[in-house]
Each structure stands twice: as structure tokens, then as C-alpha cells.
Amino acid sequence: MTKHRSDETVTMQSVAVAAGVSPMTVSNTFRYPERVQEETRLRVLTIAAELGYVPNHAAGNLASGQSRVIGAVIPSIKNSSFYNYVRGMQDAVATQGYQLILKLADSLAQEAAAIRTFVGLRVAGIALVGDEHEQDARMLLRKTGVPVVESWVHETPFDMAVGYSTADATRALTQLLIDGGHRRIGFVGYDGDVSSRFTERLPTFRQTLEQAGLESNRIVLIDQADGFGAGPKALQALCTIDPDLDAILCPTDIVAAGVLFECGRRSWTVPDRLAVAGWGDYEIASEITPGITTIHPHAYDMGQQAMSLIIDRTTGKDQDKTLVDTGFHIVRRCSA
């Protein structure tokens, strides 16, 4: 007894027979169309379409050792922060004939699992967010040598990286509050197992304040999972430290929006009673009243560049490009 699958399976072989050519010609039609004469190519494509043939990526991957699928690990889709990033990635791979697949990971352990899956799939490259990864995952990536690009990372990449300087952005935003005449500025950060793109902000915040001769003790750390709800909590905690707090720097626009909601409940005017700064330029930042002053991180660009780095690496050009700075800009709205 043979091991043939259901005879209805459409394989390259069956397309080849139906089109009266060899399997290799079918293969070339899909992978290197220019190698096949137009007439032949059209015939093959027609037959393939009729039969509903879809090349078996697993077999192709196995035979060639190559893949046109890139895997990206995304921390969360809870908020819109990664929307533009993913859109940039999708658009970039689409124009190059690659495919993007996503895995969500809320923790480093989940990220490591996602990386294992992608490695098992033998993807062409892996895009990660941030520069903190499990040791096992790092070793696996090193050993297999898959191209890896980290996003939201600005220096000393594991392999390649694309991002902007969190420190520069923090400094600019803090300075903006100082220049606005605020003196009692509070900082909201995340605690727990959190990416360095958040933890890096606090030292810069402190330093900027101290250089301006201001106190930098108005600091509170909250749980990353809280979303909007973190705003009221953080404001409450900061008011315990200083009831006369006059400005607040939030880790995301979502937290900032939460703070604005709470200001509404307290009948505090923004920015007169309290100036509020966010981060990320989420959609809500421009829609809420007052609009949130925030950091716009060029996430779409980041996604595009991340994919370009991987694709250029696999196609052999720009082997040495390893770090791309996509910059940021401050969006000045009414909240600060």
C-alpha cells in the first residue's frame, strides 16, 4: 500500500501533466516567471487556476531552504499603538512578494514561544518589539542565524534594529512642560516586567528636571495592563505626593486619556490646572477634548524599515545596514 494522499490533492505534478510540461516548468512559472516563455507560462497559470492549485509552501521551503514568510511578534493588540507599525510591515512585504504573519505575546515567555514557532516554520526573518528577550530565545536565534530585527530599539541591537531615541523624546517632552511654565511635574511609569522602551524614560525625566533645577520626586509606577483605568489611579497616587501637581507625563496616550477623564470628573481645567502629556499619538489623542500633546513615533515607517532590513538581508544587499533611526516628533495639542 502506498502512502499517497487523497488523489484529489492538486500538486505541482498534476498541474504539469494537465499542462503538458514538466514539473520544473510549473515551478519556474511561479518562482521565476521570466525564465518561462510567455505562452507556456500563461498555459500553466490557466491550468493551475482551473485546478485551484496553491503551491505547498512546506514542500518548497523544505526543498529550497528559503521562505517568503516573515514572522512578527507583537506585544498586544489591546490598543492601537501597533496598528501603524503592523500596517507599515504589511505594506512593505506586499510590494516585495513576501508574506507577513503575526503572533501576539504579552510576556517574554510568550515571545519566546512565538519565536520557537517561527523558527519551526523556518521563516525568512523575525521582527520583535523591544530589546529584552529570554536567554533561550536569544540562543536559539543566534544558533539558527535567522535575520532578526528589533523595533522601538535605538542602540546595540541583537542583530538589526529600527527605532528612535526614547531618551531624546523624553527630554524634548519634559522640556516642553518646563518651558510651559510648569514646575511640579509628575511622571507615570510602568512597573513589573516591562520593556526598556518604557523604563529608559524615568532617568532622562529626572535628569531633565534636575538640570532645570526642579524636584523630580513626583513619580508613580502603575500596572501596564490597566489601560484607561491607570489614569485615575496614577493621578490619585501623584496627588498624594503633591496635591499641587501641575503637569503629568504619561506612558501612553491611553493613560493620558484616563487622566483627562478623571480631570473631567474633578472639574479640573486642562492645561491650566494640570497639563497632560501622552506618548504614541494614538487616535484618541487627536479626538478627545482637549487634544493630547504627545510623541509621534513614526510607527508606520518603523514597520516598513523593519521589513526592508530583513528582506535586504535575505536577498544579499545592504548586508551591513543594521540600525535605522526613524526619529519622532512632538505633536503639540491643547493638553500641554
Added chain:
Amino acid sequence: MTKHRSDETVTMQSVAVAAGVSPMTVSNTFRYPERVQEETRLRVLTIAAELGYVPNHAAGNLASGQSRVIGAVIPSIKNSSFYNYVRGMQDAVATQGYQLILKLADSLAQEAAAIRTFVGLRVAGIALVGDEHEQDARMLLRKTGVPVVESWVHETPFDMAVGYSTADATRALTQLLIDGGHRRIGFVGYDGDVSSRFTERLPTFRQTLEQAGLESNRIVLIDQADGFGAGPKALQALCTIDPDLDAILCPTDIVAAGVLFECGRRSWTVPDRLAVAGWGDYEIASEITPGITTIHPHAYDMGQQAMSLIIDRTTGKDQDKTLVDTGFHIVRRCSA
């Protein structure tokens, strides 16, 4: 010259040699651990870990014709609406040893492309959102026979489906507004290429109003891509039809939040001047003031059930289960 890849590639063969067993024993260790004696299994696992071996999914897929990867197509990650859905899917597959990969698709064409990719990958099953798909994609799915589950779909599934009754939910929400004493109720819908889970609502809305002896002409259609910004636009348009509008039914909580922002700008009190109802129970619905009265769709459940349907199908049990109703409930907050 042979076609061997870099000799550093860790294959099942190399693990087998290092562990002093046959390749099949290594294979069994990973796929059917209970078939291998504990001592042998441990030795193989240790060696595999040392070598950093990750089974080549492509090869396994090719040889067995089976896959433990399930593909899901998500319309968008712009808002949090699919967060719980994806979380439910992830949690469900994790406990069964499967893997979930995602593709984003903002249009039917992109969905079709995503389906092609998944079919090319020979995934174990495909999860889609909604019941509208390109004809080519439908044919491809039929021909290949992959298990397909549609979510947010309540009847006549393509293959399997999990969802809740949009009509029931619309009726309940509309009735709530009527019972609240509102008589001049407006409806905001989406126009253009939009899933039936939105378009189905309008007829039910109309019917419910007419049964209560009310006018049902306060209707406006907006662009789905607008997000928060759609709220102000829709309110503006409805006020042109009826300046004394006293309630509004929004397609999502995002639009409802946009309406609330606009009410704030106009100094309209909610719900006295205008009652606002949303849909989806997004995070913002509970955090904004006033809280948004909305439909909670049990998305987490939906995700879990969707994966269960696929996994049960591939493992051969519950072949006949084809439609799961996960229900909904109304979350009553202050906005209506």
C-alpha cells in the same frame, strides 16, 4: 556536489546520532512522548535542548500532511474590538498544543490573499471574521477542504461558525432606548464594503421602532475607517435631519465615544439631552464619563469556541457541531 545545507543545521538525524537512537525515536519523542520509554525520552530531550534543535515544521507538515498551526484572519487591530477574540483563540490553542498565527486584512481582497497564504502553509484550520468572502477564496476553501470557522456569524455558516444574533442585540438595545422614554432615536451605520454584522442592524432597528409606533427616518451612514472622528460627523448629520434628536445608536463604542466628546464640546448633557448607545464593550466604554451603555459580545468565548471547533474537527470528534451561539448581554451604564 551534494545539495547538503550548511553542516551546522541541526536535524532530527543529528539529534538521533548524538542520542544513539534512530530518527524515528526522536520523532516519537516529540509527537507521541508516551510511545517512548521515559529514560530514552529524557535523553533525547536533553540532547535536543543542548543542540538547540527545533523540529522543522515544513518537513513534518509535508511528511504527515498534518499541521498544528491554525491561521486566523483579523479585519483590523486598529481598535480593541478583536483583542478579547484573539486572546480567547490564543488561550484555547495553547492548551491543545496548537499554534495560532494571524494575518490582518482590511478588505475582502486582502482576506482572500491571507487565505491563500494560509492554504499555502497547509494550516490545520482557518478562522475568519464575518460571512462575506471573495468567491475565489470560497472556492479555494471548498476545494482544499480545510476546516473553516466564521466568527461573529450566527447562521448559515460556510463551514462552521460561532457568534451571536446581531438582530436580537439590536432589538434589545433599541428597545432599551424606547423604554427609557426616548422617541427621536437616530441610527449610525457604516456604508461601503462592510460586513453583514453591521448591515444587518438597520432593518432590525427600523422594525423595532415601527413596532413601537415611532419614526425610523433618523439614519446616517458613515465611513468605517473614521474611528472616533466619525462621532462628531454622524451627530452633525443626524442633527440636520432632526435638531431635537434625543438618542443615538452607534455602530461601535469608538463612535459612541466620539459622540460623547462632541457632546462635551456642545455642552450637551448625556443622557438627558442625548442618550448614547454603543456596541462592543470596548475598554473606553467603561472608562469614559459617562460610561457607555453597550452590547458585550463575549468575544473571548467566541475565540475559544472557534478554535475548539477547528481542533475538534481535525481530531475527529464532534464532526457535526457546526454552529455555536455565544450570546451577548447588554451592559447598562450612564450614557443611556
Added chain:
DNA sequence: GCGGATTATTGTAGCGCTACAAAACACAAA
């Protein structure tokens, strides 16, 4: 009309893994 260069097509030999059946082994009963 013919060598030589170019273009188009085709066998061959695996890629790394698994289904299946056969074989080896362990151990209790006869």
C-alpha cells in the same frame, strides 16, 4: 547552411520528517 551563442525546458537527487509495518526486546505462563 552552419558553428556558436542564447533561451527554454527537463531529469535527477535530495530537503527533513513521518506512516506503517516489521523487528527486537522484556517478561510471564506453560
Added chain:
DNA sequence: TTTGTGTTTTGTAGCGCTACAATAATCCGC
């Protein structure tokens, strides 16, 4: 010791595709 039963391990033969080299077909100038 032999037989039978159950458990553990191992060859064999592909899965569907592609790299590579070889062959076949076509074209050009002289």
C-alpha cells in the same frame, strides 16, 4: 526452555517541491 503477549525501537518509502546540471530548441551572423 518455549511460547505468547505486550512494549519499545527501527527500516523503508515517500510527502511536494526546488537546485543544479544537462539537454533541447531557437536565433544570429556570415
